[in-house]
Amino acid sequence: MTARIVIAGIGQTPFGRLPGRSALELEAHAARMAVRDAGFEPRDVDGLITDPGPAQGVLQGIEPHYLRLGRALGLDPSYAGTEILGGASSVAGIQRAAMAVEAGLCSVCLCVYGDTALSAKGAFAYGRGDEAAFGFFGAAGLHALAARRHVANYGTRPEALAEVAIAARANALRTPHAQLREPLDMAGYFASPMLVEPLRRADCCLVSDGAAAVVVCAAERAADLRSRAVHILAMAQAHSLGTFSNPAHFDALPAARCGPTALRRVGLSAADVDVALLYDCFTIVVLMQLEAYGFCAPGESGDFVAGGRIGPGGALAVNPSGGLMAEGYGGGMLHVVEAVRQLRGTADARQVTDAEVALVSGHGLGMNSHATLVLGPQR
16 A cells, blocks of 8 residues: 555544434534545545444344445445444454555545444443353453453553553543543542453443544545545554464454554554554553554563653653543544544644654454554655
8 A cells, every 4th residue: 555545534523422313313424524524525425434333233233334324325335335343443444445446446435433332222231152151241351351461471560551541531631522531640540440350440441422434535636625635654454363262362462463564564663653543442452552563562561651651741642632541432433533633733732743654553353353554644
């Protein structure tokens, strides 16, 4: 992938508890905002890729999500599809859109995430195989295994997890639309109730209603558009599908394979990244990604994040809008939207100075899937 493909428009609704608003209504709103931000008309959109989020993906039956949303938007596109890779779906969907545009399957592709997981009942109340008989439910239990493994392998202390949660809250304080704008300190972290050892409530991402969207098109198509386009410099995916049958599954993320690969494809390394939008469903996932992407060596993420290093004014800007832990659960699409704002220089009080290269990650399912985007100016 070269920088011939760009993100030309972005849009998002509020995130939080939004009673009385359906997922399709929110998605349609975000989609229209993104098209308008790019300077296109709805008739220009000939591609649609969707991420239905956890509640829609589990509860809405077998009708494809892209069909429901496309019908609501009045689209009859040349190319369409839905990504079902858990938290990696939004980033993977943008990758799919970029490939479709480059292949000539469509010219203007709308990528949309939306859900009402906070209002829907039962979206996360599912067991994990036979282990559900012993109380093993949902993503928190599975990622707690990864956290315990990290502790066993490297002696990682709970203060390292706390630093990630504290930084997210501090970043959200500079984000007016953030869902959770309450400061957190070390004492507050340890006062947070334990959910699945060693993960506390403060280690977990939010559950949100809301939607976000981006428009992907060729660079030459965006040359005269309203907003500054952001180039997709490189992208990659990696998957670890064995889960419990793979004895090394909880030792590292698939990001360790696709992250450095994406950076190398454009001649960059972790040291060249100005802002890292790391999928942060749980604090342990941020620590593991810092290692996987090469910001620090395996086992050194606890020292790396100490002293507010990834918070406001720290050495590395990680999720400056607050991420899934404090801005809102946007399935990964909010990470992309924030990356575009940072690279456009329109992030207001949280703007990272001279931000030119953004790394965006998506992490999905039972630590099975990972997707990476590298965004920046044309190289």
